[in-house]
Amino acid sequence: IEIVGAPIFTDTKELKGAVLVFHDITELKRVEQMRKDFVANVSHELKTPITSIRGFAETLLDGDMDSDDLRKQFLAIILTESERLQALVHDLLELSKLERDEFKLRYENIEITKLLSGIIAITEQQAEKKDIEFTATIDDSIYMRADHDRLKQVFINLLNNAINYTPVSGKVELVVKENQEVVEITVSDTGIGIPEEVQNRIFERFYRVDRARSRNTGGTGLGLAIVKHIVEAHKGTIHVESRLDQGSTFRIEIPVSRQV
Numbered sequence: 001i002e003i004v005g006a007p008i009f010t011d012t013k014e015l016k017g018a019v020l021v022f023h024d025i026t027e028l029k030r031v032e033q034m035r036k037d038f039v040a041n042v043s044h045e046l047k048t049p050i051t052s053i054r055g056f057a058e059t060l061l062d063g064d065m066d067s068d069d070l071r072k073q074f075l076a077i078i079l080t081e082s083e084r085l086q087a088l089v090h091d092l093l094e095l096s097k098l099e100r101d102e103f104k105l106r107y108e109n110i111e112i113t114k115l116l117s118g119i120i121a122i123t124e125q126q127a128e129k130k131d132i133e134f135t136a137t138i139d140d141s142i143y144m145r146a147d148h149d150r151l152k153q154v155f156i157n158l159l160n161n162a163i164n165y166t167p168v169s170g171k172v173e174l175v176v177k178e179n180q181e182v183v184e185i186t187v188s189d190t191g192i193g194i195p196e197e198v199q200n201r202i203f204e205r206f207y208r209v210d211r212a213r214s215r216n217t218g219g220t221g222l223g224l225a226i227v228k229h230i231v232e233a234h235k236g237t238i239h240v241e242s243r244l245d246q247g248s249t250f251r252i253e254i255p256v257s258r259q260v
């Protein structure tokens with residue numbers, strides 16, 4: 001709380017009292033602190049891959065490396081770290097678009113099975129690599145108004161997470177149904193789960209339960225923040241239910257709003 005005060009005098013210049021104005025600046029302070037944290041986080045996230053790219057490039061340039069294998073390994077690291085930078089910049093730009101006041105979705109008529117066909121094929125491949133059983137149950141002919149590319153991003157981010165945070169031989173399931181003009185999307189996995197006390201924090205920008213694990217899977221820490229923004233822009237809701245070492249279920253509800 002910020003307090004501003006001023007004395008009040010009588011006509012004969014005698015002190016009569018004082019006015020005190022109390023400003024509740026906790027909200028302002030909180031927003032300012034969040035902004036600072038965000039900038040610090042972005043800088044840190046950018047620094048890590050850049051340092052690594054620079055280090056390996058310098059070593060390669062130094063030139064006394066006779067092993068072709070080692071050279072290839074270094075180049076592979078440079079490539080991976082560049083991809084990480086690219087993903088990070090992509091997600092940051094997307095997030096900053098979504099957070100702009102004048103941001104508007106590009107609504108189109110969408111048929112869900114059509115939107116999902118490519119995504120399901122890719123998820124099947126990813127699941128197969130980890131011997132994960134992936135099932136998709138999609139109601140026929142769900143038509144809705146939505147921003148095609150952004151809705152697609154929601155599915156991609158949730159399914160990527162489900163695969164990434166589920167150990168080999170686990171299960172991942174996608175269910176999409178329509179119920180009373182609401183599209184219900186559920187992505188569940190039998191993965192590592194999320195501790196109860198941080199379940200509401202995972203939608204924050206850059207929040208990760210396990211930083212190292214997220215890094216290893218190429219995560220930017222922005223995926224769920226983006227998902228939440230997109231869902232809410234569609235006037236929908238998102239919830240998570242999860243138990244440590246048992247698995248997680250993300251549930252989204254979006255109104256079909258067909259006649260816009």
Ligand code: ADP
Binds near residue numbers: 157161221224
């Ligand atoms: P990241 O790029 O780190 O995956 P996200 O914003 O997508 O970033 O997710 C934030 C964090 O939430 C992850 O780092 C992870 O700790 C946790 N998380 C997200 N999805 C799952 C899941 N299906 N199972 C377990 N943990 C998850």
